[in-house]
Amino acid sequence: MRRAVPVLGALLAAGLLLAAALSLITVRTDMADFLPQGGTEAARLVMQEARAGSATGLILLGIEDAPTAELARISTASAAGLRDSGLFSVVAGGQAALADTEGADLFARRYLLAPADFDTPALRRGLEDLLRQLRSSTAPLATQFGLADPPGAFGALLRSWIGSSQVRTVDGAWFAPDRDRALLLARTRAGGMNVLAQEAATAAIEAAFRAAGPGPARLLIAGPAVFARDAARAIKADVHRIATVSTALVMLLLWWRFRSPLVIAAIAAPVVLSVAAAAVAVQAAYGAVHGVALGFGATMLGVSLDYPVLMIGHRKRGEPAAATRARIGPAFILAVVTAVLGLSAMVLSGFPGLAQLGIFAAAGLAPAAAAPGWRRPG
Amino acid sequence: MLALLAPRRAWGADKAADGLDLQALMAGLAAVPERRATFQETRRFAALDQPLLSTGRLLYRRPAYFSKTTDWPQPETLVVDGGRLVLTAGNEAPRVLDLGAVPELRTLVDAIRGPLAGDLAALRRAFSVTAAGAAGGWTLGLVPLDPRAARLLRQAEVSGRGSEVLAVRLVQANGDEQQMAIRPLP
Structure with a gap:
């Protein structure tokens, strides 16, 4: 019990630091961060257009599966609802x-x-x-x-x-030439790659459609903004699933190996601390943290689990912690340095999102290796 | 005050001041299922120092078919059927327009087609309608209600005798005008 206090205290402190860091940072979800920046003037122009050009906020809407006159009415009413929402710079579907x-x-x-x-x-x-x-x-x-x-x-x-x-x-409503489908064209005020704004726009579209009393009619939505949002949703879901599954598996493995909640707490503390440090570092460097960098970065920082595990694993029975540290120290430091260097190579990537991921991982590993891993239970 | 009330009362009774029965006139026009005629058109533009003349043929078939074939000096066919307008100039490919997409054009077409169809209620949805004259020589004045439509058509006058339409005059927003003298064919 005497030994539990510093370990749980360290985990608690790391947890508080992480909570503070997460409330401090700005999380971006703009998928354009994972597009290359472009090497030439022309490539940069194309990228600029892809990120924020007038076409990125375009959303195409189709309404079908109802009588023609009804479709026209729903289309006109939905368009009025979209205009009232104030989220769209253009709503066209009529004359x-x-x-x-x-x-x-x-x-x-x-x-x-x-x-x-x-x-x-x-x-x-x-x-x-x-x-x-x-x-x-x-x-x-x-x-x-x-x-x-x-x-x-x-x-x-x-x-x-x-x-x-x-x-x-x-x-007064546009229809597809070959079938009974009313067409609307909308452009969001926000850029198409701004996923949060696109979520709000989609919610506004669905609300306007419902408010128009669609009956049996069906709403179809497409456009670059919609694809970006779906991609972001898929990535978010993947990150969430990977994080959950990997955390559970690692916990199981550690439990099977050590059978001590205290050891698991001691191992978790540096990981939590490293995520906090990494998030703050990226925020400082870029003014924001991309959601994808945060998700995958936290997963990558799982390697910092190794450090306390190494310490505990290499310790001989009855050996003081300082002696173990002295014995494996040089090799351990070399391993940490190569890992940090390897990951920071991503900073040179042409994709701002990947560069963030590199900083995130490298900035997280250093504190994980330096600090509380060494304060393992005896 | 009286001036404001007077035309309203006249419309309410569907009688012009001198006793033209607008309902009866429209019913008479509506009773003709098909009309064929030749026309002679005079266009006056502020931009030109002389009028442009043309001649051709007209065909109307209830309820919504109308064609104007210009024979001289520049062949052209304009066909309106329901909500579709097809314009063929000389040997060029026909141009198809959807009247629903261009309400001001629909108003222009209805200024001609509406009186021929004799549907007073429909006419009043798009125009403020005035009538003058008697059955033996009447004139319908049509002014578009929609301000957008007024850009293509400031005012239209359709005049005739009995159930025959003998002249159409269209005035554009800028004052340019187009006068068509119509001679019905048996």
Whole structure:
């Protein structure tokens, strides 16, 4: 019992430190941290777009399995709910794909977006074409846009964007061309790789859909943001399962070997302490800790279990702790140093998430090896 | 005050001031299942110093089919069937438009198709409707209720005699106008 006090005290202190560290750090779940940073200017631009570009927050919604008129009603009501949520910068599913102000902006910059010729023959062709349009049924469009744009750059731009898209409209709601499925397009204000914000967006979508009284209709959701969120969910679940299973197996193994809760406590204390130290180190270096680095890092720091196990295992009967330490010390220190060096190589990785994992593991091993492992029960 | 009330009362009774029975006029228009006609169109644009003329043929079939075939000077076919608009200019590929996607275009189409269909209730959902004249020479004034629609159409006037439609005048938001003189074919 006399021996139990320092061991349990150390475990308790380590636990408190870990709790303090976890409340201190900011956990990020942005999956873009596990994408490479890119070596060239072009690669960095592509990565920047993949992380925060306008396409990453796009969410495609489909509503199906109800009569057409009902689908149109649900679609319109859901779109109104999404707009009210304030989480989306764009909610489109009806007539005005291009807001008036956006249309005016594009028109004002038409020659930047679609270069046009202004030499005499080209202008003559443009004006003759404009006259033809004024004679045709599209005259109202020609007066609205054509008169201020004789080369026809704006029209050509819109035609190239529309491409071969064939969306139908029923009662002011977009429908897939080949089946009864109402379509909505939404863009979140938050980046698509920001998993927490995407969870909130998905919750808002589901709430808006339910509030629209869907009856038998079914909601389908897709988009880069949705894939990122699903990937994050899968990773989180994996980390959770691996952590639980490995902790249980290690505890079982240690119990089978030592049959002493006190020894297990003595072994656990440095691991808990190392996770706390690692989390604080990564927070200090990056301003945040990625959830994946935290999860896998904690699992990797399981190797620090070895240190107290080594100490206890190498100790001969009746030998004082200091003597064991002196005997295996040099080899032990070498093992710790190589492990720290090996893991810190990950810091050089092009993936910010992996670099975090390297710092996490290396920063965790050092205190695990240095401190309480040596204060094992006698 | 009286000026505000007067047109409201006139609509309520469906009678214009000089006794045109709007309900009866619409019923008469609705009774014709199919119409064929030739037209001569004059377009005046603020941007051009002379009007553009064209001629062609019209076909209407209850309840929602309408086609305008321009023969001269520039062949073009405009067909509206229900909610679908197909525009074929000369030898180009037909362009298909969904009227549901472009409400202002639907309003423009309904300004012509609505009086031919004779559905007063439908007409009043999209326009403020005024009527003038008598059965022997009437004019329907249509002003779109939706401000978005007003960008393509400020005002439409459809005039005729009995159950015949003889002229359509469309005025755009910028004042450009399009006048169609219609000669019914037997």
